Amino acid sequence: MSTSPPPVLRILCLEDNPLIAFHVEQMIEDLGHLPIATLDSFTELQALPDVQADCALIDIDLADGCTGPDAAQWLRQRGIPGIFVTGQKEIAEANAEHVTGYLVKPIAMEGLKRVLDEFLAKPRSA
Amino acid sequence: MSESDSHIARAALDRVLVLAPYRRDAEYLCRLLSEQQIDVSHSDGARLADRLRESAGVLVTTHEALTPQVIEAVSAHLHAQPAWSELPVVVLLDRASPNARIRAELARHWPRSRLLFYERPVSAVELLSGIQSALLVRLRQRDVGDHIDREVELRRELNHRVKNILASVTSIFQMTRRGASTIDALTADFSGRLQALSNVHSAVFRADGEAVSIREIADLTFAPYRVDGRDRVEASGPDLMLTREGGTTLALCLHELTTNAIKYGALSVPEGHVTFEWSVDNQHLSIRWQERGGPPVIQPERAGYGTRYLRSALGSLFGASPVIEFRTEGLYCAATGSARRIVGNP
Numbered sequence: 001m002s003t004s005p006p007p008v009l010r011i012l013c014l015e016d017n018p019l020i021a022f023h024v025e026q027m028i029e030d031l032g033h034l035p036i037a038t039l040d041s042f043t044e045l046q047a048l049p050d051v052q053a054d055c056a057l058i059d060i061d062l063a064d065g066c067t068g069p070d071a072a073q074w075l076r077q078r079g080i081p082g083i084f085v086t087g088q089k090e091i092a093e094a095n096a097e098h099v100t101g102y103l104v105k106p107i108a109m110e111g112l113k114r115v116l117d118e119f120l121a122k123p124r125s126a
Numbered sequence: 127m128s129e130s131d132s133h134i135a136r137a138a139l140d141r142v143l144v145l146a147p148y149r150r151d152a153e154y155l156c157r158l159l160s161e162q163q164i165d166v167s168h169s170d171g172a173r174l175a176d177r178l179r180e181s182a183g184v185l186v187t188t189h190e191a192l193t194p195q196v197i198e199a200v201s202a203h204l205h206a207q208p209a210w211s212e213l214p215v216v217v218l219l220d221r222a223s224p225n226a227r228i229r230a231e232l233a234r235h236w237p238r239s240r241l242l243f244y245e246r247p248v249s250a251v252e253l254l255s256g257i258q259s260a261l262l263v264r265l266r267q268r269d270v271g272d273h274i275d276r277e278v279e280l281r282r283e284l285n286h287r288v289k290n291i292l293a294s295v296t297s298i299f300q301m302t303r304r305g306a307s308t309i310d311a312l313t314a315d316f317s318g319r320l321q322a323l324s325n326v327h328s329a330v331f332r333a334d335g336e337a338v339s340i341r342e343i344a345d346l347t348f349a350p351y352r353v354d355g356r357d358r359v360e361a362s363g364p365d366l367m368l369t370r371e372g373g374t375t376l377a378l379c380l381h382e383l384t385t386n387a388i389k390y391g392a393l394s395v396p397e398g399h400v401t402f403e404w405s406v407d408n409q410h411l412s413i414r415w416q417e418r419g420g421p422p423v424i425q426p427e428r429a430g431y432g433t434r435y436l437r438s439a440l441g442s443l444f445g446a447s448p449v450i451e452f453r454t455e456g457l458y459c460a461a462t463g464s465a466r467r468i469v470g471n472p
Contacts, residue, residue, distance in 0.1 A: 087289030
Protein backbone atom coordinates (compact mmCIF):
# COMPACT_ATOMS: atom_id res chain seq x y z
CA MET A 1 0.00 0.00 0.00
CA SER A 2 1.50 3.33 -1.00
CA THR A 3 1.03 6.45 1.02
CA SER A 4 0.60 9.62 -0.97
CA PRO A 5 2.76 12.54 0.13
CA PRO A 6 0.95 15.10 2.29
CA PRO A 7 -0.76 17.80 0.23
CA VAL A 8 1.21 20.99 -0.29
CA LEU A 9 -0.84 24.14 -0.25
CA ARG A 10 0.25 27.01 -2.44
CA ILE A 11 -0.41 29.99 -0.21
CA LEU A 12 -0.63 33.65 -1.17
CA CYS A 13 0.12 36.21 1.56
CA LEU A 14 -1.26 39.72 1.73
CA GLU A 15 0.78 41.56 4.35
CA ASP A 16 2.46 44.95 4.34
CA ASN A 17 4.77 44.55 7.34
CA PRO A 18 7.91 42.83 5.99
CA LEU A 19 8.85 41.35 9.38
CA ILE A 20 5.50 39.71 9.84
CA ALA A 21 5.48 38.63 6.20
CA PHE A 22 8.85 36.95 6.61
CA HIS A 23 7.73 35.20 9.78
CA VAL A 24 4.55 33.92 8.16
CA GLU A 25 6.47 32.71 5.10
CA GLN A 26 8.85 30.77 7.37
CA MET A 27 5.99 29.19 9.29
CA ILE A 28 4.26 28.17 6.07
CA GLU A 29 7.47 26.48 4.91
CA ASP A 30 7.92 24.79 8.25
CA LEU A 31 4.44 23.32 7.91
CA GLY A 32 5.43 21.83 4.58
CA HIS A 33 3.48 24.26 2.42
CA LEU A 34 4.60 26.77 -0.18
CA PRO A 35 4.43 30.55 0.20
CA ILE A 36 4.07 31.47 -3.47
CA ALA A 37 4.10 35.25 -3.10
CA THR A 38 3.67 38.05 -0.62
CA LEU A 39 1.95 41.24 -1.76
CA ASP A 40 1.60 44.41 0.26
CA SER A 41 -1.68 45.83 -1.00
CA PHE A 42 -4.96 45.20 -2.80
CA THR A 43 -3.54 47.41 -5.56
CA GLU A 44 -0.62 45.01 -6.04
CA LEU A 45 -2.99 42.05 -6.03
CA GLN A 46 -5.22 43.55 -8.71
CA ALA A 47 -2.18 43.87 -10.97
CA LEU A 48 -2.11 40.06 -11.06
CA PRO A 49 -5.56 39.08 -12.37
CA ASP A 50 -4.42 35.55 -13.26
CA VAL A 51 -2.97 34.75 -9.86
CA GLN A 52 -3.32 31.12 -8.78
CA ALA A 53 -3.19 29.75 -5.26
CA ASP A 54 -4.89 27.18 -3.07
CA CYS A 55 -5.64 29.74 -0.42
CA ALA A 56 -4.64 33.17 0.82
CA LEU A 57 -3.68 34.64 4.20
CA ILE A 58 -4.99 38.18 4.21
CA ASP A 59 -4.09 40.95 6.63
CA ILE A 60 -7.03 43.30 6.97
CA ASP A 61 -4.85 46.42 7.01
CA LEU A 62 -2.66 46.69 3.93
CA ALA A 63 -0.41 49.31 2.41
CA ASP A 64 -3.35 50.92 0.61
CA GLY A 65 -5.63 51.07 3.64
CA CYS A 66 -8.21 48.76 5.20
CA THR A 67 -8.54 46.84 1.93
CA GLY A 68 -8.15 43.25 3.22
CA PRO A 69 -11.90 42.58 2.98
CA ASP A 70 -12.00 43.90 -0.60
CA ALA A 71 -9.05 41.67 -1.46
CA ALA A 72 -10.78 38.67 0.13
CA GLN A 73 -13.85 39.27 -1.97
CA TRP A 74 -11.79 39.73 -5.14
CA LEU A 75 -9.95 36.46 -4.45
CA ARG A 76 -13.16 34.60 -3.65
CA GLN A 77 -14.58 35.66 -7.02
CA ARG A 78 -11.54 34.00 -8.58
CA GLY A 79 -11.97 30.79 -6.63
CA ILE A 80 -9.24 31.44 -4.07
CA PRO A 81 -10.48 31.05 -0.49
CA GLY A 82 -9.06 33.41 2.09
CA ILE A 83 -8.24 33.51 5.78
CA PHE A 84 -8.02 36.84 7.58
CA VAL A 85 -4.98 37.59 9.69
CA THR A 86 -5.55 40.57 11.88
CA GLY A 87 -5.18 42.40 15.15
CA GLN A 88 -8.75 43.61 14.70
CA LYS A 89 -11.05 40.73 15.52
CA GLU A 90 -14.20 42.84 15.16
CA ILE A 91 -13.55 43.74 11.54
CA ALA A 92 -12.71 40.11 10.76
CA GLU A 93 -16.05 39.04 12.18
CA ALA A 94 -17.89 41.81 10.36
CA ASN A 95 -16.49 40.64 7.02
CA ALA A 96 -16.73 36.94 7.72
CA GLU A 97 -18.71 36.05 4.62
CA HIS A 98 -15.68 36.54 2.36
CA VAL A 99 -13.36 34.16 4.17
CA THR A 100 -13.26 30.66 5.53
CA GLY A 101 -11.75 31.65 8.87
CA TYR A 102 -9.51 34.09 10.66
CA LEU A 103 -6.39 34.27 12.79
CA VAL A 104 -5.54 36.90 15.35
CA LYS A 105 -2.10 38.52 15.36
CA PRO A 106 0.52 37.71 16.47
CA ILE A 107 0.14 34.38 14.72
CA ALA A 108 1.49 31.32 16.45
CA MET A 109 2.49 28.16 14.67
CA GLU A 110 -0.26 26.11 16.33
CA GLY A 111 -2.94 28.55 15.17
CA LEU A 112 -1.70 28.55 11.60
CA LYS A 113 -1.38 24.74 11.53
CA ARG A 114 -4.93 24.36 12.85
CA VAL A 115 -6.42 26.73 10.28
CA LEU A 116 -4.54 25.13 7.38
CA ASP A 117 -5.40 21.60 8.54
CA GLU A 118 -9.06 22.60 8.80
CA PHE A 119 -8.85 24.02 5.33
CA LEU A 120 -7.35 20.80 3.97
CA ALA A 121 -10.00 18.69 5.67
CA LYS A 122 -12.88 20.61 4.10
CA PRO A 123 -14.10 19.39 0.71
CA ARG A 124 -13.21 22.06 -1.82
CA SER A 125 -16.11 23.64 -3.66
CA ALA A 126 -15.63 25.02 -7.18
CA MET B 127 -17.83 59.64 12.26
CA SER B 128 -20.19 58.23 14.86
CA GLU B 129 -23.87 57.65 14.18
CA SER B 130 -24.95 60.69 16.17
CA ASP B 131 -22.29 62.95 14.69
CA SER B 132 -23.59 62.42 11.20
CA HIS B 133 -26.78 63.89 12.60
CA ILE B 134 -25.14 67.32 12.58
CA ALA B 135 -22.86 68.37 9.76
CA ARG B 136 -20.12 70.59 11.14
CA ALA B 137 -20.78 73.23 8.48
CA ALA B 138 -24.37 73.57 9.66
CA LEU B 139 -23.17 74.95 12.97
CA ASP B 140 -22.70 78.44 11.50
CA ARG B 141 -26.33 78.76 10.45
CA VAL B 142 -29.28 80.28 12.25
CA LEU B 143 -32.84 79.01 11.87
CA VAL B 144 -35.69 81.41 12.50
CA LEU B 145 -39.08 80.09 13.61
CA ALA B 146 -41.73 82.77 13.46
CA PRO B 147 -45.25 82.23 12.14
CA TYR B 148 -45.91 85.94 11.56
CA ARG B 149 -44.31 87.03 8.32
CA ARG B 150 -43.31 90.45 9.62
CA ASP B 151 -41.36 88.90 12.51
CA ALA B 152 -39.69 86.40 10.21
CA GLU B 153 -38.66 89.07 7.69
CA TYR B 154 -37.35 91.38 10.40
CA LEU B 155 -35.25 88.72 12.05
CA CYS B 156 -33.88 87.37 8.79
CA ARG B 157 -32.94 90.83 7.58
CA LEU B 158 -31.34 91.76 10.91
CA LEU B 159 -29.10 88.69 10.81
CA SER B 160 -28.23 88.69 7.11
CA GLU B 161 -27.17 92.34 7.39
CA GLN B 162 -24.48 91.03 9.75
CA GLN B 163 -23.43 88.38 7.23
CA ILE B 164 -24.97 85.65 9.34
CA ASP B 165 -26.26 82.67 7.39
CA VAL B 166 -29.96 82.63 8.25
CA SER B 167 -33.04 80.85 6.99
CA HIS B 168 -36.63 80.72 8.03
CA SER B 169 -38.98 77.82 8.65
CA ASP B 170 -42.75 77.80 8.84
CA GLY B 171 -42.64 74.56 10.80
CA ALA B 172 -42.80 72.16 7.83
CA ARG B 173 -40.06 69.48 7.69
CA LEU B 174 -38.74 70.95 10.91
CA ALA B 175 -36.54 67.94 11.72
CA ASP B 176 -34.64 68.34 8.43
CA ARG B 177 -34.42 72.11 8.76
CA LEU B 178 -32.97 71.79 12.27
CA ARG B 179 -30.29 69.44 10.97
CA GLU B 180 -29.41 71.77 8.10
CA SER B 181 -29.27 74.92 10.20
CA ALA B 182 -28.02 73.51 13.41
CA GLY B 183 -26.12 76.52 14.76
CA VAL B 184 -28.67 78.56 16.68
CA LEU B 185 -32.47 78.47 16.81
CA VAL B 186 -34.29 81.77 17.09
CA THR B 187 -37.97 81.43 17.84
CA THR B 188 -40.89 83.66 18.77
CA HIS B 189 -43.16 82.25 21.44
CA GLU B 190 -46.03 82.14 18.90
CA ALA B 191 -44.13 79.44 17.03
CA LEU B 192 -44.10 77.12 20.01
CA THR B 193 -46.95 74.77 19.16
CA PRO B 194 -46.91 71.29 20.71
CA GLN B 195 -45.73 69.88 17.38
CA VAL B 196 -42.83 72.33 17.20
CA ILE B 197 -41.85 71.71 20.81
CA GLU B 198 -41.87 67.97 20.14
CA ALA B 199 -39.84 68.25 16.94
CA VAL B 200 -37.16 70.35 18.62
CA SER B 201 -37.15 67.99 21.58
CA ALA B 202 -36.48 65.02 19.31
CA HIS B 203 -33.68 66.93 17.63
CA LEU B 204 -32.10 67.73 20.99
CA HIS B 205 -32.24 64.11 22.11
CA ALA B 206 -30.43 63.01 18.96
CA GLN B 207 -27.54 65.46 19.46
CA PRO B 208 -24.02 64.07 19.96
CA ALA B 209 -22.64 64.39 23.48
CA TRP B 210 -20.68 67.56 22.81
CA SER B 211 -23.69 69.45 21.41
CA GLU B 212 -26.06 71.78 23.26
CA LEU B 213 -28.29 73.80 20.95
CA PRO B 214 -28.51 77.51 21.82
CA VAL B 215 -32.11 78.71 21.50
CA VAL B 216 -33.13 82.37 21.56
CA VAL B 217 -36.78 82.73 22.57
CA LEU B 218 -38.64 85.99 22.00
CA LEU B 219 -41.43 86.55 24.51
CA ASP B 220 -43.87 89.41 25.05
CA ARG B 221 -44.94 91.18 28.18
CA ALA B 222 -48.37 89.64 27.78
CA SER B 223 -47.33 86.07 27.05
CA PRO B 224 -47.45 83.42 29.82
CA ASN B 225 -43.73 83.61 30.31
CA ALA B 226 -43.37 81.58 33.47
CA ARG B 227 -45.33 78.71 31.92
CA ILE B 228 -43.33 78.87 28.69
CA ARG B 229 -40.04 78.83 30.54
CA ALA B 230 -41.12 75.86 32.64
CA GLU B 231 -42.39 73.93 29.64
CA LEU B 232 -39.24 74.50 27.61
CA ALA B 233 -37.03 73.61 30.54
CA ARG B 234 -38.90 70.32 30.82
CA HIS B 235 -39.09 69.40 27.10
CA TRP B 236 -35.81 70.77 25.83
CA PRO B 237 -32.91 69.21 27.71
CA ARG B 238 -29.40 69.92 26.49
CA SER B 239 -30.30 73.29 25.09
CA ARG B 240 -29.08 76.72 26.15
CA LEU B 241 -32.13 78.90 26.45
CA LEU B 242 -31.85 82.67 26.11
CA PHE B 243 -35.05 84.64 26.71
CA TYR B 244 -35.79 88.16 25.53
CA GLU B 245 -38.91 90.13 26.21
CA ARG B 246 -40.04 92.25 23.26
CA PRO B 247 -39.58 94.98 22.41
CA VAL B 248 -35.87 94.22 22.45
CA SER B 249 -33.31 96.44 20.80
CA ALA B 250 -31.66 95.14 17.65
CA VAL B 251 -28.25 95.61 19.24
CA GLU B 252 -29.11 93.51 22.27
CA LEU B 253 -30.75 90.75 20.26
CA LEU B 254 -27.86 90.60 17.80
CA SER B 255 -25.22 90.41 20.49
CA GLY B 256 -27.13 87.56 22.13
CA ILE B 257 -27.31 85.61 18.88
CA GLN B 258 -23.67 86.26 18.05
CA SER B 259 -22.61 85.05 21.49
CA ALA B 260 -24.67 81.94 20.94
CA LEU B 261 -22.92 81.31 17.61
CA LEU B 262 -19.54 81.60 19.35
CA VAL B 263 -20.64 79.08 21.93
CA ARG B 264 -21.58 76.78 19.09
CA LEU B 265 -18.12 77.15 17.53
CA ARG B 266 -16.50 76.16 20.78
CA GLN B 267 -18.75 73.11 21.00
CA ARG B 268 -17.68 72.17 17.51
CA ASP B 269 -14.01 72.32 18.52
CA VAL B 270 -14.71 70.00 21.41
CA GLY B 271 -16.53 67.65 19.06
CA ASP B 272 -13.60 67.66 16.66
CA HIS B 273 -11.18 66.91 19.49
CA ILE B 274 -13.26 64.01 20.71
CA ASP B 275 -13.45 62.53 17.19
CA ARG B 276 -9.72 62.93 16.77
CA GLU B 277 -9.05 61.23 20.10
CA VAL B 278 -11.21 58.26 19.20
CA GLU B 279 -9.37 57.96 15.92
CA LEU B 280 -5.96 58.25 17.58
CA ARG B 281 -6.78 55.62 20.13
CA ARG B 282 -7.78 53.19 17.42
CA GLU B 283 -4.63 53.97 15.45
CA LEU B 284 -2.50 53.54 18.56
CA ASN B 285 -4.01 50.15 19.27
CA HIS B 286 -3.36 49.10 15.71
CA ARG B 287 0.26 50.24 15.81
CA VAL B 288 0.92 48.58 19.13
CA LYS B 289 -0.49 45.30 17.84
CA ASN B 290 1.75 45.60 14.80
CA ILE B 291 4.83 46.29 16.90
CA LEU B 292 4.08 43.30 19.12
CA ALA B 293 3.69 41.13 16.04
CA SER B 294 6.98 42.49 14.69
CA VAL B 295 8.77 41.71 17.94
CA THR B 296 7.33 38.19 17.87
CA SER B 297 8.68 37.80 14.35
CA ILE B 298 12.10 39.09 15.37
CA PHE B 299 12.19 36.68 18.28
CA GLN B 300 11.18 33.67 16.18
CA MET B 301 13.72 34.57 13.52
CA THR B 302 16.46 34.98 16.14
CA ARG B 303 15.58 31.78 17.92
CA ARG B 304 15.86 29.71 14.76
CA GLY B 305 19.28 31.11 13.96
CA ALA B 306 20.83 30.96 17.44
CA SER B 307 22.57 27.90 18.83
CA THR B 308 23.14 29.17 22.36
CA ILE B 309 21.12 31.25 24.78
CA ASP B 310 23.89 33.87 24.91
CA ALA B 311 23.86 34.16 21.13
CA LEU B 312 20.07 34.41 21.16
CA THR B 313 20.20 37.14 23.79
CA ALA B 314 22.82 39.18 21.97
CA ASP B 315 21.14 38.89 18.57
CA PHE B 316 17.69 39.61 19.91
CA SER B 317 18.83 42.65 21.89
CA GLY B 318 20.67 43.99 18.87
CA ARG B 319 17.67 43.69 16.57
CA LEU B 320 15.32 45.13 19.13
CA GLN B 321 17.69 48.07 19.60
CA ALA B 322 17.67 48.68 15.85
CA LEU B 323 13.86 48.66 15.88
CA SER B 324 13.79 51.00 18.85
CA ASN B 325 16.25 53.45 17.26
CA VAL B 326 14.11 53.82 14.18
CA HIS B 327 11.06 54.52 16.29
CA SER B 328 12.90 57.25 18.17
CA ALA B 329 14.11 58.78 14.91
CA VAL B 330 10.63 58.74 13.41
CA PHE B 331 9.13 60.24 16.53
CA ARG B 332 11.75 62.99 16.57
CA ALA B 333 10.98 63.73 12.94
CA ASP B 334 7.32 64.17 13.90
CA GLY B 335 5.86 60.83 13.25
CA GLU B 336 5.65 59.61 9.70
CA ALA B 337 9.00 59.72 7.92
CA VAL B 338 12.70 59.29 8.65
CA SER B 339 15.84 60.14 6.67
CA ILE B 340 18.10 57.44 5.27
CA ARG B 341 21.08 59.38 6.57
CA GLU B 342 19.76 59.19 10.11
CA ILE B 343 19.05 55.46 9.87
CA ALA B 344 22.59 54.89 8.60
CA ASP B 345 24.11 57.03 11.36
CA LEU B 346 22.10 55.29 14.08
CA THR B 347 22.99 51.83 12.82
CA PHE B 348 26.70 52.41 12.20
CA ALA B 349 27.57 54.77 15.05
CA PRO B 350 28.23 52.02 17.63
CA TYR B 351 30.98 50.63 15.38
CA ARG B 352 33.09 53.75 15.01
CA VAL B 353 36.67 53.29 16.19
CA ASP B 354 38.83 56.24 17.33
CA GLY B 355 36.51 58.66 15.62
CA ARG B 356 36.70 56.75 12.34
CA ASP B 357 33.68 55.31 10.60
CA ARG B 358 34.04 51.63 9.86
CA VAL B 359 31.02 51.86 7.62
CA GLU B 360 31.16 54.85 5.29
CA ALA B 361 27.68 55.96 4.37
CA SER B 362 26.90 58.38 1.56
CA GLY B 363 23.90 59.48 -0.42
CA PRO B 364 21.43 62.30 -1.03
CA ASP B 365 18.95 63.69 1.49
CA LEU B 366 16.03 61.31 1.24
CA MET B 367 13.14 60.42 3.48
CA LEU B 368 11.59 57.00 3.92
CA THR B 369 8.17 56.16 5.30
CA ARG B 370 8.04 54.82 8.81
CA GLU B 371 7.62 51.24 7.52
CA GLY B 372 10.34 51.64 4.91
CA GLY B 373 12.72 53.13 7.44
CA THR B 374 12.09 50.32 9.91
CA THR B 375 12.74 47.67 7.30
CA LEU B 376 15.90 49.37 6.05
CA ALA B 377 17.19 49.77 9.61
CA LEU B 378 16.71 46.07 10.34
CA CYS B 379 18.39 45.13 7.06
CA LEU B 380 21.38 47.39 7.72
CA HIS B 381 21.57 45.96 11.21
CA GLU B 382 21.63 42.48 9.71
CA LEU B 383 24.37 43.35 7.23
CA THR B 384 26.44 45.08 9.90
CA THR B 385 26.11 42.23 12.39
CA ASN B 386 27.12 39.66 9.80
CA ALA B 387 30.08 41.84 8.80
CA ILE B 388 31.19 41.94 12.42
CA LYS B 389 30.84 38.22 12.97
CA TYR B 390 32.21 36.92 9.69
CA GLY B 391 32.99 39.76 7.31
CA ALA B 392 34.98 42.93 6.83
CA LEU B 393 34.31 44.32 10.28
CA SER B 394 35.71 41.23 11.98
CA VAL B 395 39.25 42.48 11.29
CA PRO B 396 40.67 45.98 11.95
CA GLU B 397 41.77 46.58 8.35
CA GLY B 398 38.37 45.78 6.84
CA HIS B 399 35.78 48.42 6.04
CA VAL B 400 32.42 48.84 4.38
CA THR B 401 30.83 51.35 2.03
CA PHE B 402 27.10 51.89 2.03
CA GLU B 403 25.70 54.13 -0.71
CA TRP B 404 22.24 55.12 -1.78
CA SER B 405 21.06 57.09 -4.79
CA VAL B 406 17.96 58.09 -6.67
CA ASP B 407 17.78 57.92 -10.46
CA ASN B 408 14.68 58.43 -12.53
CA GLN B 409 12.18 57.46 -9.81
CA HIS B 410 14.30 54.47 -8.74
CA LEU B 411 16.00 54.19 -5.36
CA SER B 412 19.21 52.12 -5.23
CA ILE B 413 21.28 50.96 -2.31
CA ARG B 414 24.72 49.30 -2.40
CA TRP B 415 26.68 47.61 0.37
CA GLN B 416 30.25 46.53 -0.33
CA GLU B 417 32.66 45.00 2.16
CA ARG B 418 36.41 45.16 1.60
CA GLY B 419 39.56 44.02 3.34
CA GLY B 420 37.97 41.27 5.40
CA PRO B 421 38.90 37.59 5.73
CA PRO B 422 38.50 35.35 2.65
CA VAL B 423 34.85 35.12 1.73
CA ILE B 424 33.18 31.71 1.88
CA GLN B 425 29.80 31.23 0.30
CA PRO B 426 27.67 29.43 2.87
CA GLU B 427 25.87 26.27 1.73
CA ARG B 428 22.58 27.40 3.09
CA ALA B 429 21.68 30.98 3.82
CA GLY B 430 21.24 31.71 7.50
CA TYR B 431 18.01 33.22 8.77
CA GLY B 432 19.49 36.69 8.79
CA THR B 433 20.31 36.46 5.10
CA ARG B 434 16.93 34.96 4.33
CA TYR B 435 15.28 37.80 6.18
CA LEU B 436 17.45 40.22 4.20
CA ARG B 437 16.26 38.77 0.90
CA SER B 438 12.64 38.79 1.98
CA ALA B 439 12.66 42.26 3.51
CA LEU B 440 14.65 43.99 0.76
CA GLY B 441 12.49 42.18 -1.77
CA SER B 442 9.32 43.53 -0.28
CA LEU B 443 10.78 46.99 0.31
CA PHE B 444 12.06 47.47 -3.23
CA GLY B 445 9.51 45.34 -5.04
CA ALA B 446 12.34 43.30 -6.55
CA SER B 447 14.81 40.73 -5.27
CA PRO B 448 18.12 42.10 -4.00
CA VAL B 449 21.47 40.98 -5.35
CA ILE B 450 23.59 39.31 -2.69
CA GLU B 451 27.00 38.17 -3.92
CA PHE B 452 29.94 36.70 -2.05
CA ARG B 453 32.58 38.49 -4.12
CA THR B 454 36.30 37.89 -3.57
CA GLU B 455 36.82 41.36 -2.12
CA GLY B 456 33.89 40.94 0.25
CA LEU B 457 30.15 40.61 0.56
CA TYR B 458 28.16 42.71 -1.92
CA CYS B 459 24.49 43.52 -1.49
CA ALA B 460 22.45 45.76 -3.75
CA ALA B 461 18.78 46.55 -4.29
CA THR B 462 16.88 48.81 -6.65
CA GLY B 463 13.23 49.69 -6.71
CA SER B 464 10.57 52.22 -7.42
CA ALA B 465 11.06 55.28 -5.25
CA ARG B 466 7.31 55.76 -5.13
CA ARG B 467 7.02 52.70 -2.96
CA ILE B 468 9.43 53.85 -0.39
CA VAL B 469 10.05 57.53 -0.14
CA GLY B 470 7.90 59.62 2.16
CA ASN B 471 7.44 63.34 1.90
CA PRO B 472 10.41 65.40 3.00
